[in-house]
Amino acid sequence: MYRKKDYEIAFVGLTIGNHTYEYKLGKSFFEVYKASQFFDSNITVTLTLQKNAGFLQLKFEVGGTVAATCDRCGNDVQVQLWDEFNMIVKLVENPQQMNETEEDADIYYLARTESHLFVADWLYEFVALSLPHQIYCENLPDGQSGCNQEVLEKLQALRLESEDEPSVNPIWKALEKLKDKK
Numbered sequence: 769m770y771r772k773k774d775y776e777i778a779f780v781g782l783t784i785g786n787h788t789y790e791y792k793l794g795k796s797f798f799e800v801y802k803a804s805q806f807f808d809s810n811i812t813v814t815l816t817l818q819k820n821a822g823f824l825q826l827k828f829e830v831g832g833t834v835a836a837t838c839d840r841c842g843n844d845v846q847v848q849l850w851d852e853f854n855m856i857v858k859l860v861e862n863p864q865q866m867n868e869t870e871e872d873a874d875i876y877y878l879a880r881t882e883s884h885l886f887v888a889d890w891l892y893e894f895v896a897l898s899l900p901h902q903i904y905c906e907n908l909p910d911g912q913s914g915c916n917q918e919v920l921e922k923l924q925a926l927r928l929e930s931e932d933e934p935s936v937n938p939i940w941k942a943l944e945k946l947k948d949k950k
């Protein structure tokens with residue numbers, strides 16, 4: 769769990785110009801989002817908020833590492849993250865309607881009467897977008913795969929075994945058993 773308050777920016781009281789925030793995101797932050805792509809994290813997101821009259825310009829810089837499982841062999845892998853995302857928050861009269869019709873994912877509308885901006889969901893989303901689609905062990909210095917070869921061989925053997933087994937429709941199997949009883 770996290771305290772919602774820790775991820776709210778009271779932007780109304782800010783002066784026009786740049787303001788910087790730093791968010792350290794560990795395991796407990798991602799548990800709230802039930803993130804399953806990694807099991808531990810050491811991430812810092814630096815958020816630069818530029819306040820302008822009528823809109824806010826946000827830049828999220830994601831950096832750090834996550835501990836994940838290799839998709840090929842199941843070994844633990846440290847994955848380096850580095851990415852940057854921009855958002856524009858516009859202050860308008862009818863934010864709900866505007867958000868529903870806005871096609872640009874980088875633009876978000878907030879009511880003019882609003883005083884706080886909640887950023888936790890974006891922090892999560894941008895970390896998730898920084899992750900590679902597939903996570904593999906790093907190659908060894910000689911260029912060979914760094915994956916656990918023993919595990920890969922066992923997996924390969926299992927795969928071959930299951931290919932040998934003829935696929936039998938369970939209904940035929942059941943009928944076969946009935947026949948045997950006669």
Ligand SMILES: [Zn+2]
Pocket residue numbers: 838839840841842843904905914915916
């Ligand atoms: Zn691996």
